[in-house]
Amino acid sequence: MCLAIPAKVIKIDGNKAEVDFGGNTREVSIVLTPQVKVGDYVLLHAGFAIQVIDEKEAKEIYEAWEEAYAALQK
Amino acid sequence: MQPYKNKKEYARYLLDKLHEEAKRPLTVMEVCGTHTVAIARSGLRELLPETIRLISGPGCPVCVTDDLDLDLAIALSRQKGVILATFGDMMRVPGTSSSLQEEKGRGADIRVVYSPTDALTIARENPHSQVVFLAIGFETTVPAVAVTIEQAIQEGLKNFSILSLHKLVPPVMRALLEDPDVRIDAFLNPGHVCTILGVEPFRFVAEEYGRPCVIAGFDAVDILEALLMIVRQQNCGQPKVEIQYRRAVRPEGNEVARAYMDKYFVPAPAVWRGIGEVPGSGLQLREEYADLEARKRFSIKVEPGKRVKGCACGEILKGLKLPYECPLFGKACTPMRPVGPCMVSSEGSCAAYYRFGRKKAGVVR
Ligand code: SF4
Numbered sequence: 001m002c003l004a005i006p007a008k009v010i011k012i013d014g015n016k017a018e019v020d021f022g023g024n025t026r027e028v029s030i031v032l033t034p035q036v037k038v039g040d041y042v043l044l045h046a047g048f049a050i051q052v053i054d055e056k057e058a059k060e061i062y063e064a065w066e067e068a069y070a071a072l073q074k
Numbered sequence: 075m076q077p078y079k080n081k082k083e084y085a086r087y088l089l090d091k092l093h094e095e096a097k098r099p100l101t102v103m104e105v106c107g108t109h110t111v112a113i114a115r116s117g118l119r120e121l122l123p124e125t126i127r128l129i130s131g132p133g134c135p136v137c138v139t140d141d142l143d144l145d146l147a148i149a150l151s152r153q154k155g156v157i158l159a160t161f162g163d164m165m166r167v168p169g170t171s172s173s174l175q176e177e178k179g180r181g182a183d184i185r186v187v188y189s190p191t192d193a194l195t196i197a198r199e200n201p202h203s204q205v206v207f208l209a210i211g212f213e214t215t216v217p218a219v220a221v222t223i224e225q226a227i228q229e230g231l232k233n234f235s236i237l238s239l240h241k242l243v244p245p246v247m248r249a250l251l252e253d254p255d256v257r258i259d260a261f262l263n264p265g266h267v268c269t270i271l272g273v274e275p276f277r278f279v280a281e282e283y284g285r286p287c288v289i290a291g292f293d294a295v296d297i298l299e300a301l302l303m304i305v306r307q308q309n310c311g312q313p314k315v316e317i318q319y320r321r322a323v324r325p326e327g328n329e330v331a332r333a334y335m336d337k338y339f340v341p342a343p344a345v346w347r348g349i350g351e352v353p354g355s356g357l358q359l360r361e362e363y364a365d366l367e368a369r370k371r372f373s374i375k376v377e378p379g380k381r382v383k384g385c386a387c388g389e390i391l392k393g394l395k396l397p398y399e400c401p402l403f404g405k406a407c408t409p410m411r412p413v414g415p416c417m418v419s420s421e422g423s424c425a426a427y428y429r430f431g432r433k434k435a436g437v438v439r
Contacts, residue, residue: 004214004322031330031334032218045215046190046211046215046218047218048217050214050270053322063293
């Protein structure tokens with residue numbers, strides 16, 4: 001339940017951002033990460049960005065997440 | 075892991091080092107449900123040196139929700155004009171005599187949401203109903219709920235409230251360390267809880283109790299690396315809080331998120347399923363915002379029902395038993411027909427063992 005997924009910020013509009021994860025886009029709140037810029041990667045939890053991370057980190061976390069997610073879908 | 079060609083090779087190296095260096099018995103509790111899943115799935119337990127024992131702790135917010143608190147949520151969902159919004163994981167958790175799923179089947183208006191802000195949307199769209207958000211979750215989730223409350227206040231939404239069942243991780247770790255029945259030599263700390271909290275709230279584990287505490291990421295290599303860090307701390311007799319999961323955890327955590335938590339919530343006693351009441355391990359809304367608490371808005375009383383019998387979740391959440399030591403495991407209790415919450419949530423210890431460790435549990439050939 002505390003899983004967090006990395007995503008890339010593609011657009012920012014006030015407190016909201018459009019993010020892309022694995023080709024899906026979604027609108028999320030960036031109130032908890034006010035420093036975030038377009039092009040940054042963030043960790044998403046319950047519709048909120050909870051941390052800004054760098055690109056390489058994001059890829060590694062995404063892979064781990066995909067593995068975990070695939071395992072849970074079995 | 076630079077010198078290694080790939081993860082597999084690095085994992086091999088870490089395992090070799092663990093076998094070489096872990097000479098003394100070491101019981102490590104993983105406090106996070108996601109770790110429980112990763113460990114069960116990768117079959118790590120089998121590969122570790124015999125000196126290392128991994129036990130699963132109270133790391134899933136769904137599993138630790140007390141059945142009487144669930145009864146309260148169910149009672150709320152039965153109120154006329156109430157829409158209950160909840161994360162999907164809570165739907166099948168058994169209360170003392172029903173579950174939200176069953177209530178929904180009987181006509182209660184219960185909606186599964188992905189984010190607490192979805193509950194706000196429901197409130198805006200249904201001005202004549204009262205929308206109650208079932209606020210469960212550890213520190214990872216609380217800031218999102220705090221922001222949602224702020225938004226409700228700013229918009230003047232009068233038909234939104236929360237049932238705060240939030241839980242805090244450091245106080246329950248302290249309670250486990252104080253429990254004379256429980257033996258824990260070190261902790262694998264929950265990665266995303268620490269994304270918010272940072273290292274400071276965990277220092278007491280090393281400083282007061284002399285136990286290593288490593289914040290770990292979520293794949294098997296992360297966990298192996300964290301275990302090696304723990305073994306090395308033990309061997310040199312210098313327990314501390316270390317971060318293995320540097321990809322997502324900064325020492326200072328997320329200060330903005332913590333400020334939101336503090337603005338709206340204060341610590342309060344909370345009951346953990348199977349563990350009991352732990353002081354300061356829950357959160358309630360600050361007095362100024364107390365009218366957003368559903369307990370207050372609806373003044374509902376539930377008669378204490380009979381707790382689920384025969385379920386060993388309590389002992390499992392304390393690390394005293396492994397799931398297949400519960401007599402109901404895989405027999406009366408399966409993910410399709412869960413008896414206890416540890417079998418409901420995909421991150422519950424029993425569900426993780428059932429899914430990935432059936433063979434070892436002797437349930438299948
Ligand atoms: S197997 Fe079922 S009954 Fe036994 S402890 Fe786990 S959840 Fe409870």
